[in-house]
Amino acid sequence: MGVAGLLPLLKNASxxxxxxxxxxxxxxxxxxxxxxxxxxxxxxxxxxxxxxDMHIRFCMKMIKTLQANGVRPVVVFDGKSxxxxxxxxxxxxxxxxxxxxxxxxxxxxxxxxxxKKVMRRCVEITPELAHQFIEELRRKDVxxxxxxxxxxxxxxxxxxxGFVDFVVSEDSDLMLFGCERVFYKMDVNGYGTIVEKSKIPxxxxxxxxxxxxxxxxxxxxxxxxCDYLESLPGIGLKKALKFLKPTSNTDPQTLLKKMPVxxxxxxxxxxxxxxxxxxxxxxxxxxxxxFCPDTKKLCPxxxxxAGVCGDDMPYAGTYYDSxxxxxxxxxxxxxxxxxxxxxxxxxKNGIIVRKTKPTISCLKVSGFSFTKAKxxxxxxxxxxxxxxxxxxxxxxxxxxxxxxYGKQIDxxxxxxxxxMLKPKAAAQGRSFQQELGGKGNERPLNVFKKxxxxxxxxxTSKFDKIVSRFFVxxxxxxxxxxxxxxKAAPCESQExxxxxxxxxTLKDLFK
DNA sequence: GTTATGTCCAAAT
DNA sequence: TGGACATAAC
Numbered sequence: 314m315g316v317a318g319l320l321p322l323l324k325n326a327s328x329x330x331x332x333x334x335x336x337x338x339x340x341x342x343x344x345x346x347x348x349x350x351x352x353x354x355x356x357x358x359x360x361x362x363x364x365x366d367m368h369i370r371f372c373m374k375m376i377k378t379l380q381a382n383g384v385r386p387v388v389v390f391d392g393k394s395x396x397x398x399x400x401x402x403x404x405x406x407x408x409x410x411x412x413x414x415x416x417x418x419x420x421x422x423x424x425x426x427x428x429k430k431v432m433r434r435c436v437e438i439t440p441e442l443a444h445q446f447i448e449e450l451r452r453k454d455v456x457x458x459x460x461x462x463x464x465x466x467x468x469x470x471x472x473x474x475g476f477v478d479f480v481v482s483e484d485s486d487l488m489l490f491g492c493e494r495v496f497y498k499m500d501v502n503g504y505g506t507i508v509e510k511s512k513i514p515x516x517x518x519x520x521x522x523x524x525x526x527x528x529x530x531x532x533x534x535x536x537x538x539c540d541y542l543e544s545l546p547g548i549g550l551k552k553a554l555k556f557l558k559p560t561s562n563t564d565p566q567t568l569l570k571k572m573p574v575x576x577x578x579x580x581x582x583x584x585x586x587x588x589x590x591x592x593x594x595x596x597x598x599x600x601x602x603x604f605c606p607d608t609k610k611l612c613p614x615x616x617x618x619a620g621v622c623g624d625d626m627p628y629a630g631t632y633y634d635s636x637x638x639x640x641x642x643x644x645x646x647x648x649x650x651x652x653x654x655x656x657x658x659x660x661k662n663g664i665i666v667r668k669t670k671p672t673i674s675c676l677k678v679s680g681f682s683f684t685k686a687k688x689x690x691x692x693x694x695x696x697x698x699x700x701x702x703x704x705x706x707x708x709x710x711x712x713x714x715x716x717x718y719g720k721q722i723d724x725x726x727x728x729x730x731x732x733m734l735k736p737k738a739a740a741q742g743r744s745f746q747q748e749l750g751g752k753g754n755e756r757p758l759n760v761f762k763k764x765x766x767x768x769x770x771x772x773t774s775k776f777d778k779i780v781s782r783f784f785v786x787x788x789x790x791x792x793x794x795x796x797x798x799x800k801a802a803p804c805e806s807q808e809x810x811x812x813x814x815x816x817x818t819l820k821d822l823f824k
Numbered sequence: 825g826t827t828a829t830g831t832c833c834a835a836a837t
Numbered sequence: 838t839g840g841a842c843a844t845a846a847c
Binding site (some may be wrong): 314317321349434447483501547 | 839840841846847
């Protein structure tokens with residue numbers, strides 16, 4: 314599953330972490346991962362159809378690990394298999410069935426330990442099993458969604474649209490779907506590996522961010538072989554990256570044909586069929602059908618390009634009746650066969666995924682530059698406060714700014730502290746460092762300074778401080794502001810910093 | 825140097 | 838089942 318060798322490749326975008334590093338934020342969790350792990354403790358019973366709840370207990374233990382560390386979980390389950398994968402899933406399911414029959418025979422034959430081994434390899438996580446977990450989540454008032462198709466795409470959708478801050482999973486595909494942050498391989502104690510999208514260029518060679526886009530990254534992964542398309546013989550991640558690195562061609566139809574020449578592999582043949590399958594795989598990563606908890610409708614993971622609609626790509630999922638959509642998302646009916654499962658459930662207030670604000674204790678003012686992230690204070694404030702209150706506060710803020718800088722500055726971060734403060738500081742007979750509040754020789758970084766040191770420092774400015782103060786004093790008491798830990802990576806270049814900057818949106822701040 | 829293949833082990837209590 | 842690792846093959 315996933316892209317072979319991707320996580321090792323992303324080593325420089327990864328770091329060991331603990332779930333408490335995400336304190337105060339919200340996680341989308343791949344439910345099947347945990348069910349699968351939990352099923353190990355009671356594989357025989359599940360296969361023999363005996364009653365057990367060990368697997369559910371394990372899942373709830375993981376849920377508690379998140380909650381105990383101040384992370385609110387939203388659990389996501391797989392729905393219907395995509396047409397492109399239905400075939401392989403069927404085969405897999407059938408082979409498991411055969412193995413289960415074998416295991417039962419072994420067991421009946423008295424070869425208990427041998428049978429157990431086989432059973433552990435053939436437990437299948439059925440929608441019914443998932444439903445047991447769902448019922449427990451309902452009891453514990455934990456949000457969950459059954460995805461219309463693959464959980465991966467749904468997890469990514471929740472992450473990209475501000476429903477959650479990060480994803481907990483084991484599947485490398487999450488990075489291809491465009492997730493910002495994924496917490497991999499979390500153990501029961503909460504330890505795991507954090508992988509960040511903004512750091513992917515760190516793994517693709519020097520100056521990668523100047524020529525590497527996320528599209529190219531995804532294409533390289535598809536070429537190297539993914540769930541939706543096998544690779545051409547002899548093509549792995551390295552070759553794919555090497556091929557895509559120098560090109561500016563964004564049309565797969567003409568681009569892919571050049572592969573044998575570029576890579577000097579005369580035996581390699583790129584058929585039209587392969588190119589068409591490549592485009593389908595790419596579209597499946599970009600536009601897979603997911604469920605939007607706000608509109609309670611199906612939609613593509615990313616908006617379709619102009620002139621394209623869902624009918625053009627049935628392989629990425631098809632749209633169906635809206636009443637069905639909600640019942641499938643809630644786990645009231647089977648995602649594929651549409652029969653009822655358990656008691657119909659309707660969440661409180663009809664809200665399927667809550668968007669609560671994390672607590673004020675998570676506000677890391679010092680680690681985050683509002684100007685760099687281009688957060689519009691006013692827009693942010695209106696999200697939470699009364700517009701009248703915001704207007705009044707804005708006037709006060711502007712007044713304070715004029716008092717400090719001599720004029721109103723915008724948040725385009727084109728202003729050097731030094732330039733702004735020198736005249737004013739000189740007029741008062743002080744150094745601009747003093748004006749900035751720095752101590753002695755401690756000179757604050759300005760936004761133009763290249764981040765080179767291994768020290769994890771964010772450029773800060775007086776303007777940031779004012780905005781931060783504004784947030785803390787006016788917004789935080791009314792709401793709860795999310796922690797935004799933006800730390801410069803050891804080798805983060807200006808370019809990748811710029812990429813990261815664009816990726817931080819208002820949604821990252823207010824959930 | 826990269827891809828393909830083969831083996832072993834660990835997922836949980 | 839997938840991952841990590843070693844080894845063979847290109």
